[in-house]
Amino acid sequence: MSLVVIGSVAYDAIETPHGKVERTLGGSCTYIALSASYFTKTSIVAVVGQDFAEEDRALLAGKGVDLEGLEQVPGKTFFWSGIYSSDMNDRTTLRTDLNVFAEFSPKLPASYAKEPYLFLGNIQPVLQSRVQRQMNGVRFAGGDTMNLWISQNRDELLATVRNWDFLLINDSEARMLAGEHNLRKAAEKILDLGPNTLVIKRGEYGAMMIRRDSLFMVPGYLLVDLFDPTGAGDCFAGGFVGYLAERGFDLRSGLFDIRELHRAVIYGSVMGSFCCEQFGVQRFRTLTREQIDQRFEEFRRFTAF
Amino acid sequence: MSLVVIGSVAYDAIETPHGKVERTLGGSCTYIALSASYFTKTSIVAVVGQDFAEEDRALLAGKGVDLEGLEQVPGKTFFWSGIYSSDMNDRTTLRTDLNVFAEFSPKLPASYAKEPYLFLGNIQPVLQSRVQRQMNGVRFAGGDTMNLWISQNRDELLATVRNWDFLLINDSEARMLAGEHNLRKAAEKILDLGPNTLVIKRGEYGAMMIRRDSLFMVPGYLLVDLFDPTGAGDCFAGGFVGYLAERGFDLRSGLFDIRELHRAVIYGSVMGSFCCEQFGVQRFRTLTREQIDQRFEEFRRFTAF
Numbered sequence: 001m002s003l004v005v006i007g008s009v010a011y012d013a014i015e016t017p018h019g020k021v022e023r024t025l026g027g028s029c030t031y032i033a034l035s036a037s038y039f040t041k042t043s044i045v046a047v048v049g050q051d052f053a054e055e056d057r058a059l060l061a062g063k064g065v066d067l068e069g070l071e072q073v074p075g076k077t078f079f080w081s082g083i084y085s086s087d088m089n090d091r092t093t094l095r096t097d098l099n100v101f102a103e104f105s106p107k108l109p110a111s112y113a114k115e116p117y118l119f120l121g122n123i124q125p126v127l128q129s130r131v132q133r134q135m136n137g138v139r140f141a142g143g144d145t146m147n148l149w150i151s152q153n154r155d156e157l158l159a160t161v162r163n164w165d166f167l168l169i170n171d172s173e174a175r176m177l178a179g180e181h182n183l184r185k186a187a188e189k190i191l192d193l194g195p196n197t198l199v200i201k202r203g204e205y206g207a208m209m210i211r212r213d214s215l216f217m218v219p220g221y222l223l224v225d226l227f228d229p230t231g232a233g234d235c236f237a238g239g240f241v242g243y244l245a246e247r248g249f250d251l252r253s254g255l256f257d258i259r260e261l262h263r264a265v266i267y268g269s270v271m272g273s274f275c276c277e278q279f280g281v282q283r284f285r286t287l288t289r290e291q292i293d294q295r296f297e298e299f300r301r302f303t304a305f
Numbered sequence: 306m307s308l309v310v311i312g313s314v315a316y317d318a319i320e321t322p323h324g325k326v327e328r329t330l331g332g333s334c335t336y337i338a339l340s341a342s343y344f345t346k347t348s349i350v351a352v353v354g355q356d357f358a359e360e361d362r363a364l365l366a367g368k369g370v371d372l373e374g375l376e377q378v379p380g381k382t383f384f385w386s387g388i389y390s391s392d393m394n395d396r397t398t399l400r401t402d403l404n405v406f407a408e409f410s411p412k413l414p415a416s417y418a419k420e421p422y423l424f425l426g427n428i429q430p431v432l433q434s435r436v437q438r439q440m441n442g443v444r445f446a447g448g449d450t451m452n453l454w455i456s457q458n459r460d461e462l463l464a465t466v467r468n469w470d471f472l473l474i475n476d477s478e479a480r481m482l483a484g485e486h487n488l489r490k491a492a493e494k495i496l497d498l499g500p501n502t503l504v505i506k507r508g509e510y511g512a513m514m515i516r517r518d519s520l521f522m523v524p525g526y527l528l529v530d531l532f533d534p535t536g537a538g539d540c541f542a543g544g545f546v547g548y549l550a551e552r553g554f555d556l557r558s559g560l561f562d563i564r565e566l567h568r569a570v571i572y573g574s575v576m577g578s579f580c581c582e583q584f585g586v587q588r589f590r591t592l593t594r595e596q597i598d599q600r601f602e603e604f605r606r607f608t609a610f
Contacts (some may be wrong), residue, residue, distance in 0.1 A: 034523055098413050181392055186526045205510040206524055215607045219511055219522035222489045262610035302520045305567035 001141075003245045004112050005032045005238075006045040006131050008101055009052075009070065013081035016088060018227045021108020024280035025056045025148025027078060028121035030143070034284045035271040037063035038292055040245035043112050045069035045131060049077040049100045053166070060279065068109045075093035076098040082106065088229055089203070108134040117245040119237060122146045125153055125160040128164060132163060140168030140244075140251040142195065144237060148174050162194035162225030165251045168237050170201045175184075183208075197251065200264060201238060201272075202235050207267050216262045220294070221273035228279045232272040238263045239292075270295045306444075308550045309417050310337045311350040311407055311436050312426020312539075314357070314375065318386035321393060323532045327584035330361045330405065332383060333426035333449070336536035339589045340367035340543025340576040341424070343597055345550040346416050347610040350374035350436060354381040354405045373414045375512040378491040393534055394508070422550040424542060427451050430458055437468060445549075445556040447471035447500065449542060455481050467499035470532060470556045475543050488513075492533045502556065504545060504570060506538050506577075514570050521567045526578035526600070533584045533586065537577040544576030544597075545569045568601075575600045 006027030014021050028045040036042045043066035061067060078101035081094045106127055118135050120128040120143030132141055139272060142164045144224050149157045150173060161167055167190065171183060177193075178186035184201065187210040190226040198210045243264045258275060269293055277283050311336030319326050334351040341347045348371035357377060363494055366372060383406035386399045425433040425448030429610055437446055447469045455464045455478060466472055472495065476488060482498075483491035488505065493514040495503050503515045511525040548569045554561060575597055582588050 054512070132385050145413070169311065182531065184531070205507070208524070208527065211591070217524035217527065217607050218610075219513070219524045222513065224487070224489050226487065256409065259610055266610050298426065300610070302522050305521070305523075305564055305570050 001040040001117060001245050002043060002115040002120060003036055003117040003241060004043050004045065004069075004108075004135065005029055005036065005119045005121060006106055007032060007123060007234075008078055009044075009046040010078040010101070011051075012079075012230060013094075014228055014230050015083040016228050016279075017084065017086050019279065021279045022282055024282075025059065026080065026231065026280055027171050030281060031062070031234035031275065032119060032121055032238040033060060033065050033240075034063060034281055035235040035275070036242030036245070038239075038271075038287070039239070039242030039267070040117075042066065042242070043069060043115065045106045045108055045112070047071045047073060047100050048106045050074065052077050058090055059285070063284070064185050066112075066165050069107070069112060071107060073100050077101075082219055082230075084229070088226060091229075094174070103203045113137070114264050115281040116242050117141075119143055119241045119286045120164075120236070121123035121167050121234065122149075122284055125157040126147050128158045129156075129163070132160075139251075140165040142168060142197070142234060142241070144168050144233075145173065145177075147173060152275060158193060161279075166194045166199065167193075168193040168199040168240065170203070170233060174198070174200050184210075185305035197261065199268070203229070203232070207236065207265055209261060211261075214258050214261075216265055218265055218269050218299070221299070223267060223273060223276055226276050227277050227290070230280060232275045235275035236268040236272035238268075243267040265295055267292070269299065306422060306550050306553050307346045307348060308341055308422040308424060308546060309348050309374075309413075310341065310352065310424045310426060311421045312337060312428060313383050313413055314349075314351040314353050315385055315406070316356075317535060318384075318399075318561075319475045319533055319535050319584060320388040320490035321584075322389065322391050322535050329587075330364065331385065331536065331585055334540045335365070336580065337424060337426055337543040337546075337588055338365065338370045340540040340580070341547030341550070342370050342543075343594050344544070344547030344577075345422075345604055348372065348374060348414075348420065348548070350411045350417070350477050352378060352405050352409045352414055353383075355379060357382050368589070371417075371515045374412070375416060376412060376610075378405050379576060380405075381467070388459070389534070389548040393531060396534075399487060402557070411436045417584065418442070422446075422546060423471075424448055424546045425561045426539065426542070427454075434461075434468070438463075445470040446504070447473060447546070449473050449538075450478065451476060452481055452483075452508070463498060469500045471502035471504065472498075472500040473504040473506070473545065475508070477500060478563065479505050480504070489515075500521070502566065504573070506536070506541055508537070508587065510571055512541065512574055514566060516566075519563050519566075521570055523570055523574050523604070526574060526604070528546040530582055531581050534581050535585060537580045541573040541577035542575075542582035545573035547576075549573040558579040571601055571604050572597070572606065
């Protein structure tokens with residue numbers, strides 16, 4: 001079933017120990033949609049400038065992504081540049097030019113309003129809420145956030161998250177949001193904020209999912225070649241929610257096989273791992289669903305005992 | 306079947322965000338033996354000074370640990386003190402008094418020489434080799450090391466490790482030993498050094514086991530209360546090798562169920578997690594095998610998909 005994704009579409013300049021790229025398609029919405037497109041029909045809501053290239057539009061369209069909600073306005077597309085540390089565990093932002101993204105006011109096409117699944121990528125919480133209010137057939141909704149909103153727009157974020165079924169963040173954000181270092185305790189506090197499902201991403205160390213009725217953990221995939229971690233967390237999100245949408249999963253009914261949620265975390269991990277194998281979105285030019293399912297089975301083999 | 310463990314027996318002063326203890330039983334041999342004793346008959350080779358307390362001897366003896374190889378000599382027992390960072394991911398050594406450990410020359414009692422399993426805790430590689438040469442009925446042997454020996458006694462360490470069936474180290478040591486940051490590549494290089502089985506501990510992030518024929522990964526146990534991580538890696542080692550000894554596992558024959566090795570990694574993780582729940586060795590005063598097996602099953606539940 002169909003998924004609506006909202007977030008940023010950007011151009012990135014990235015430097016890692018393996019090389020450098022001056023301008024490549026990026027942004028949370030891009031990565032989430034590319035990843036989710038392997039599982040389900042995906043529609044995006046985002047904004048780009050007049051410099052947005054036809055070939056980048058074609059990459060998304062080629063994956064079947066519905067671009068009706070991709071608004072093109074005068075000005076330049078959001079630009080970000082960053083450099084990774086030698087072990088790629090840290091990165092430094094060199095430049096952030098919000099450009100047309102600064103005035104982003106998401107407009108939901110009428111044809112999207114009854115879609116059953118919604119993923120709100122990391123943007124201003126007030127904008128996330130505004131989109132969600134326009135969607136009246138949503139079966140479940142959730143999203144991501146970041147340290148900036150947690151510290152500077154806390155009340156708005158809490159009001160937004162209260163209406164989410166799931167929240168998907170990294171471990172430092174979870175600790176910051178809960179004001180608690182111990183992840184298990186932090187997770188309990190976050191489950192009091194509204195979402196019934198919390199997914200915590202831990203980069204190369206894997207991920208976990210915490211609900212009142214279950215705890216699930218997955219180690220990170222041990223990559224032979226880690227070229228560029230940019231977008232890996234967003235690809236995780238796309239795999240997670242994309243798989244649930246593909247399965248027609250109903251998180252609100254409570255009537256489901258919990259293992260489907262676990263498998264969604266595995267598909268998230270699989271998609272995050274593929275993303276790192278090449279620069280930017282390159283891996284998605286050749287990636288096939290068969291390769292995805294093979295890696296899913298690999299996860300099964302290397303975690304079974 | 307019986308396991309021989311060699312390493313340090315010490316007194317530790319530990320400070321964590323949860324409290325402080327001035328003098329408590331510690332040392333790699335102590336933790337490994339306490340942990341392994343839940344699975345198999347365990348005999349130790351270590352040295353202590355005249356200050357070694359009767360109650361500490363009684364704790365080990367009470368777990369059935371054979372103390373014939375625990376030599377008591379004039380002088381003081383090895384003393385270590387350290388303080389953990391607020392998130393307990395880093396620790397600073399405040400004091401290391403080697404005392405009687407400085408002149409430690411392991412003496413293997415005749416009754417140990419034909420035991421089938423040997424774990425060489427982290428001591429000078431030359432001493433590890435000397436003990437191994439005295440054991441003539443060993444079915445499999447392996448051990449631990451540390452950054453000091455990797456950098457300063459590299460040749461001796463390589464000569465020692467060449468005769469091991471397995472090596473059990475943490476991720477930073479693996480990277481240092483291989484001279485390679487990527488863990489998968491580092492592991493391949495280490496498997497060229499002799500051991501057919503490499504176990505890499507990653508603290509709160511879990512552990513992995515790498516062989517030419519298999520890869521196994523386990524996430525860390527999400528503790529509600531993490532009081533003191535001291536000894537957790539050694540307890541992991543004790544659970545890993547203790548379980549294999551209990552099962553009469555023959556790593557050299559190649560004729561075994563690989564899942565038994567995976568289960569050994571899980572038992573290692575279980576023992577490491579229990580160790581952190583109280584200061585020093587305190588948790589082992591009350592821990593039961595039933596609790597261990599329950600947590601093993603918990604690992605199964607939270608990793609199945």
